[in-house]
Amino acid sequence: MNPPEGTREHPATVCLELWLVQPNVTNGMYYIDPNQGSPADAFQVYCDFTEEPKTCLSPLQPQVPIKPWLKEADISMAFSWLSTFKDGFQFEYPGADVVQLRFLRLHSRVSSQTIQYSCSKGGRQSGRNREIKFLSDSSEQSYLSTLRDCEPSGGSGPTESIFEFESDDLELLPLRDIAVFGNQDFTQDFGFTVGPACFS
Structure with missing residues (x-):
């Protein structure tokens, strides 16, 4: 299996998984797929690695x-x-x-x-x-x-x-x-x- 990259083709399960694979990853927008099925339903989130890794969902209209x-x-x-x-x-x-x-x-x-x-x-x-x-x-x-x-x-x-x-x-x-x-x-x-x- 390909390691998660946070891309649409190779999404992480959550931001924590991305950080475990790439400890030097920086804060930013990444693709995740929590249900770990086909990456077709992967979606973008903001990953905050400032302290413990956080997976953040932004509202459509904030x-x-x-x-x-x-x-x-x-x-x-x-x-x-x-x-x-x-x-x-x-x-x-x-x-x-x-x-x-x-x-x-x-x-x-x-x-x-x-x-x-x-x-x-x-x-x-x-x-x-x-x-x-x-x-x-x-x-x-x-x-x-x-x-x-x-x-x-x-x-x-x-x-x-x-x-x-x-x-x-x-x-x-x-x-x-x-x-x-x-x-x-x-x-x-x-x-x-x-x-x-x-x-x-």
Whole structure:
């Protein structure tokens, strides 16, 4: 058998396998095939060898646009998934279908992902908190947290927050959607940047 090279013709099972065969390999985009069948269903991932090797799945659309999501939705006292709004969408990870994700999890111990919440230019985070949900890959549960509302900038203050997720329950990641609790007092622009889901 040919050793894995991280190419479409000779993909690695996961980034760890590529590192074991080529200890001097550098961070970058490589092909993997977790189910180890035909390389026809191999797909590209980012391999991070900075510490322990990580196999990272990048979302197809990492940027949820900054806009007044809740004002446009005209909702009150309820959670609404951004994918149900106009211009909203669920997060997809090219090549990582159900089968490939199942085998990627079999080769992994822990998963992690970050999401950045941002206010519009000229805005900042206020002292008011709002609940937010992040939909897990299994769609059977979600993470619940809080974010600080955006408001017009009247001075200094943070304009973004980072949500970090890490779990040994590998069914939870990658994240698929975001829901923000709405009421009539939130009309400011906000958005999200979805980071890669990494497995190691």
